[in-house]
Amino acid sequence: SEHDSSDDIEAEPSNANETESSREESADGSSPAEMTDGGSDDETESGQTGTSDDAGGEVDGESKQDQLEEVRENPEGEQLTSDHGVKITDTDNSLKASERGPTIMEDFHFREKMTQFDHESIPERVVHARGTGAHGYYQPYEDPDLGEYDDISELTKASFLQDSDRKTPVFTRFSTVVGSRGSADTVRDVRGFATKFYTEEGNWDLVGNNMPVFFIQDAMEFPDLVHAIKSEPDDAIPQAASAHDTFWDFASLKPEITHMLMWLLSGRALPRSFRMMQGFGVHTFRFVNEDGESVFVKFHWEPKLGTNQLVWDETQKIAGKNPDFNREGLYEVIDEGYEPEWELGVQIVEEDEADQFDFDLLDPTKIIPETEVPVRPIGKMVLNERPDNFFAEVEQVAFHPGNVVPGIDFTNDPLLQGRLFSYQDTQLNRFNSANWDEIPINRPVTERHNNQRAGFMRQEINTGKASYKPNSIGDDYPEEVPEEEGGYEHFAEKIDGRKIRNRSESFEEHFSQARLFWNSMTETEKQNIVEAAHFELGKVDRMEIRERTVYDLFNNVDHEFATRVAEGIGVEPPEEPGDEIPDHDDEDPSLSMLNRTRDTIETRKVAVLVDDGYDADHLETIQSTLEDEGARVEIVSKLLGDVEAANGETVDADESHGTTESVLFDAVYVPGGEGSVDALVEQGTAKHFVAEMFKHKKPIAAAGEGTELLEAVELPGINVANDREGVVTDRGVVMAPNGADLEGASEAFVDAIAAHRHWDRDPKEVGA
Numbered sequence: 001s002e003h004d005s006s007d008d009i010e011a012e013p014s015n016a017n018e019t020e021s022s023r024e025e026s027a028d029g030s031s032p033a034e035m036t037d038g039g040s041d042d043e044t045e046s047g048q049t050g051t052s053d054d055a056g057g058e059v060d061g062e063s064k065q066d067q068l069e070e071v072r073e074n075p076e077g078e079q080l081t082s083d084h085g086v087k088i089t090d091t092d093n094s095l096k097a098s099e100r101g102p103t104i105m106e107d108f109h110f111r112e113k114m115t116q117f118d119h120e121s122i123p124e125r126v127v128h129a130r131g132t133g134a135h136g137y138y139q140p141y142e143d144p145d146l147g148e149y150d151d152i153s154e155l156t157k158a159s160f161l162q163d164s165d166r167k168t169p170v171f172t173r174f175s176t177v178v179g180s181r182g183s184a185d186t187v188r189d190v191r192g193f194a195t196k197f198y199t200e201e202g203n204w205d206l207v208g209n210n211m212p213v214f215f216i217q218d219a220m221e222f223p224d225l226v227h228a229i230k231s232e233p234d235d236a237i238p239q240a241a242s243a244h245d246t247f248w249d250f251a252s253l254k255p256e257i258t259h260m261l262m263w264l265l266s267g268r269a270l271p272r273s274f275r276m277m278q279g280f281g282v283h284t285f286r287f288v289n290e291d292g293e294s295v296f297v298k299f300h301w302e303p304k305l306g307t308n309q310l311v312w313d314e315t316q317k318i319a320g321k322n323p324d325f326n327r328e329g330l331y332e333v334i335d336e337g338y339e340p341e342w343e344l345g346v347q348i349v350e351e352d353e354a355d356q357f358d359f360d361l362l363d364p365t366k367i368i369p370e371t372e373v374p375v376r377p378i379g380k381m382v383l384n385e386r387p388d389n390f391f392a393e394v395e396q397v398a399f400h401p402g403n404v405v406p407g408i409d410f411t412n413d414p415l416l417q418g419r420l421f422s423y424q425d426t427q428l429n430r431f432n433s434a435n436w437d438e439i440p441i442n443r444p445v446t447e448r449h450n451n452q453r454a455g456f457m458r459q460e461i462n463t464g465k466a467s468y469k470p471n472s473i474g475d476d477y478p479e480e481v482p483e484e485e486g487g488y489e490h491f492a493e494k495i496d497g498r499k500i501r502n503r504s505e506s507f508e509e510h511f512s513q514a515r516l517f518w519n520s521m522t523e524t525e526k527q528n529i530v531e532a533a534h535f536e537l538g539k540v541d542r543m544e545i546r547e548r549t550v551y552d553l554f555n556n557v558d559h560e561f562a563t564r565v566a567e568g569i570g571v572e573p574p575e576e577p578g579d580e581i582p583d584h585d586d587e588d589p590s591l592s593m594l595n596r597t598r599d600t601i602e603t604r605k606v607a608v609l610v611d612d613g614y615d616a617d618h619l620e621t622i623q624s625t626l627e628d629e630g631a632r633v634e635i636v637s638k639l640l641g642d643v644e645a646a647n648g649e650t651v652d653a654d655e656s657h658g659t660t661e662s663v664l665f666d667a668v669y670v671p672g673g674e675g676s677v678d679a680l681v682e683q684g685t686a687k688h689f690v691a692e693m694f695k696h697k698k699p700i701a702a703a704g705e706g707t708e709l710l711e712a713v714e715l716p717g718i719n720v721a722n723d724r725e726g727v728v729t730d731r732g733v734v735m736a737p738n739g740a741d742l743e744g745a746s747e748a749f750v751d752a753i754a755a756h757r758h759w760d761r762d763p764k765e766v767g768a
């Protein structure tokens, strides 16, 4: 895109105050320039979002990193002390009355160590318990294409969204929703995508998900939804899964959930990585400009690496092989110098245009189709620094959709309105104090002055006598700020009506957009959705719940869809389409994930299977091609240690058959070399590695004798004719027999990896 400029990552001066241990890691890693597509220079190595005054892109206000630096503690080279600063002689033995006698109460070191330990855990988040986060910055684009608007200031006065020279520090936390803190990353679930912008006007929290709609329409239903979807109350089973009776019971009785179910059953619920998923603010918000005029806005995050998914069988295996797959993936790439990036886009609707849609903009179960209102990119977010301490930063970060800054305001979406209460309340539960905003990760970079001075764990020492307003003793400070000078003024929306406990009629239609979603899927995606429904409903014991879901929900989306689901779960297929089936066959290509893959292999992980006797030329060629394109290559061999090439060179295996698995890679390459391939053909694990890559639709490449391994695996439908000449590519399998153009094969492999998954392999012939 025009915004993919080479100055993407502006130079940041290295921070002189770096704590040694934490900063060294990124400096030691491979140069970030190697991982990004050209453009950047070695100045990116610092990866700091610290204050920058000589480089384009100044960081807002006091840098968040500078602020955090003040509270960082580093034990390296230091002496052991108690919490109260007393040096400690021995931290292994408690104080006893004689060598074999009882422990003595006066042992303050024992008491303190034990008390700290006993109080280490805080309540996990009631939803979104499992996650990870990273620091970075937000930077507006220079001249965003805003359609009929010349300038973003016509839309919003939020200044951090306007000045392309300014970088606003951010902290983003990604999460799963349903599972507890210790559950697996790759379960079928919505992903949280929450960003705290530390702006010069205070904190703005954009607390979104990777799906643009929600399950319910009114916050009042949230406790019911969460009770239904989390593990069941009598036995706390299942963990981190929606595939059980209580969720589908609830769902089948709530037709407004149908649109969200479509997303949940699709590949959106199985993201390949956090850096390859979209994010959405979900609700319609308001932008407000200097003149007090407002437009409606929906927020979109668009990943630079494209939106990519895992396949179901793969996710389940990863959950065992590496339950931290997505969390670890984020830190791995940041450590290696790659900086995950998203574009922030907005859909703008004028107040007087809001009625033109056949749905209500306040209904969070609806999108504004991109076919109706384009998404306009306005800036980018870059994540470039992992936290130093998971508890202090990721666990203690506390989001609240009610945290807004001038220029951004709420709408009457009843789901959003309820969230404005729930998040403050939940933080009180998690932190046991209203002072959670004083914790370093939550503190704004702006100054704070008000008359809140007490409460558990107050950190600030607020001076002065007057802690009330009005006061004369303190000259009536802190003073209120008029709107013109930056005070937050709520949008003066006109409200006229009666109190009523009801749902608006405009929220009543539930199937049109679910149908739009279904119609917009490729056949592959439709099949994946059907199979997901077979699993989810197949895990539901009660037949009446399966039936209700098929008849009352799915049959009102699409008759064929309902029939295909019914056939897999022992439900009698419905004879006729449902009564409420929408009268349209609209499509929106932007909804299909397969249209959102991008032509890049940056940060993809490729395994090279070798044994003694491999062809060093093959390895070198593929390694340099892939690494030039920003991919990561790992040598996988039967055992760890040196592996010797036919020409006597050696390479150190990164992983062994015991430490890794095909599901943890994006693609596999098998170099030639008789000795190596003869050995691989005898190794069940090597064959399984390739077969499973095939089953999961991932790219496979083999050079020279390497194709013999593919032959031994008998990849279904693939003709591995070793006697053919030249490079052959068949459904993501690249074969370069001896004598074929190696460079050409490498390029073909790059293309196959960029395509992500090769869905055209016969789904019935699953290989492994």
Ligand code: HDD
Binding pocket: 125, 126, 127, 128, 131, 173, 174, 175, 191, 192, 193, 194, 207, 208, 209, 213, 214, 218, 219, 220, 222, 281, 282, 283, 364, 397, 398, 399, 415, 416, 418, 419, 422, 423, 426, 427
């Ligand atoms: Fe929520 C956490 C996103 C509806 C109540 N929510 C939470 C997080 C995300 C979302 C990303 C994790 C934040 C973090 O990383 O710490 N929630 C959403 C989205 C919603 C939504 C996109 C619909 C558009 N949530 C929603 C409703 C309610 C809540 C309707 C209650 C009325 N959400 C919470 C919560 C959590 C939370 C209980 C749990 C932990 C926390 O807030 O900090 O308050």
